[in-house]
Amino acid sequence: xxxxxxxxxxxxxxxxxxxVPGISAEPDEGNARYFHVKVTGPEDSPFEGGxxxxxxxxxxxxxxxxxxxxxxxxxxxxxxxxxGRICLDILKDKWSPALQIRTVxxxxxxxxxxxxxxxxxxxxxxxxWKVNEFEAIRNAKExxxxxxxxx
Amino acid sequence: xxxxxxxxxxxxxxDDEEEEDKTEKSKSEIIECPICLGPAVFPILIPCGHxxxxxxxxxxxxxxxxxxxxxxAVPNNFYKNPIFLEYLGxxxxxxxxxGYQWFYECRSGGWWQYEKRTSEEIEQNYQLNNKxxxxxxxxxxxTIDLDRNVQYSVDNxxxxxxxxxxxxxxxxxxxxxxIHYLL
Numbered sequence: 001x002x003x004x005x006x007x008x009x010x011x012x013x014x015x016x017x018x019x020v021p022g023i024s025a026e027p028d029e030g031n032a033r034y035f036h037v038k039v040t041g042p043e044d045s046p047f048e049g050g051x052x053x054x055x056x057x058x059x060x061x062x063x064x065x066x067x068x069x070x071x072x073x074x075x076x077x078x079x080x081x082x083x084g085r086i087c088l089d090i091l092k093d094k095w096s097p098a099l100q101i102r103t104v105x106x107x108x109x110x111x112x113x114x115x116x117x118x119x120x121x122x123x124x125x126x127x128x129w130k131v132n133e134f135e136a137i138r139n140a141k142e143x144x145x146x147x148x149x150x151x
Numbered sequence: 152x153x154x155x156x157x158x159x160x161x162x163x164x165x166d167d168e169e170e171e172d173k174t175e176k177s178k179s180e181i182i183e184c185p186i187c188l189g190p191a192v193f194p195i196l197i198p199c200g201h202x203x204x205x206x207x208x209x210x211x212x213x214x215x216x217x218x219x220x221x222x223x224a225v226p227n228n229f230y231k232n233p234i235f236l237e238y239l240g241x242x243x244x245x246x247x248x249x250g251y252q253w254f255y256e257c258r259s260g261g262w263w264q265y266e267k268r269t270s271e272e273i274e275q276n277y278q279l280n281n282k283x284x285x286x287x288x289x290x291x292x293x294t295i296d297l298d299r300n301v302q303y304s305v306d307n308x309x310x311x312x313x314x315x316x317x318x319x320x321x322x323x324x325x326x327x328x329x330i331h332y333l334l
């Protein structure tokens with residue numbers, strides 16, 4: 001067992017004490033670098049009404065490298081693939097050590113409000129999003145109801 | 152690697168200490184470093200106007216020459232002749248663990264004292280009897296091996312430095328974490 005770095009302790013404390021609306025992140029009991037995350041689908045998006053589970057892991061050299069984040073709940077989104085992997089620049093080459101768990105999760109929530117089919121990870125979803133946005137949004141709503149329903 | 156949340160207790164105490172600091176100095180003087188999220192240690196202003204701990208920003212700029220806050224370019228040698236917003240000097244209490252302090256070998260002879268936060272982390276592990284653990288120091292992940300009393304970068308284990316926990320009064324100590332003592 002090693003001691004958890006102070007930055008991670010501080011972020012964890014702040015996440016629990018001052019939670020972000022629509023986002024919860026709780027450290028795992030057995031591994032303080034692994035977080036159980038829940039994000040509510042933003043209003044006026046096809047994901048509204050859904051509660052999405054994600055997992056977030058802080059690598060050993062965090063914050064020099066980005067957290068690893070993945071959707072566990074199935075989601076129909078052009079920038080999220082069927083394994084839940086997320087295409088988001090700040091999780092890759094645009095990562096900065098001044099970003100935090102909180103800002104990463106807010107960016108992911110914003111990605112749900114603003115799908116970007118021109119930078120796809122799930123090609124079939126992105127393709128439909130571009131050629132028939134109406135149907136793509138209908139699928140996204142359907143998946144939200146089927147897989148992300150809170151009940 | 153399994154880790155524990157024992158630090159929470161420790162954290163609370165140090166937050167209390169920060170509160171005390173605030174009564175001594177005006178609140179505006181306490182700058183939170185956006186990298187470690189603690190009160191900036193050896194705070195330094197970089198050309199774009201952002202303030203960080205010296206070691207935090209040095210570690211970042213060694214890997215990419217941009218400011219973590221605004222992504223503007225940072226001169227890559229700014230840390231060679233740093234100008235500190237305040238030089239707090241050597242507050243012995245920050246480094247003292249029952250009369251002992253932590254040092255690492257300087258390549259040109261003598262010893263550097265670990266910076267306060269690293270020193271605290273090593274001491275915590277030492278007290279928990281953790282003999283070998285990794286620590287992020289100045290943006291680089293190091294293995295601290297307390298059986299052999301050495302530290303080395305995880306990416307370059309052949310380049311080792313000695314370290315020790317000692318009462319430093321008889322050591323040639325050059326400064327703190329690469330920052331020379333001011334005369």
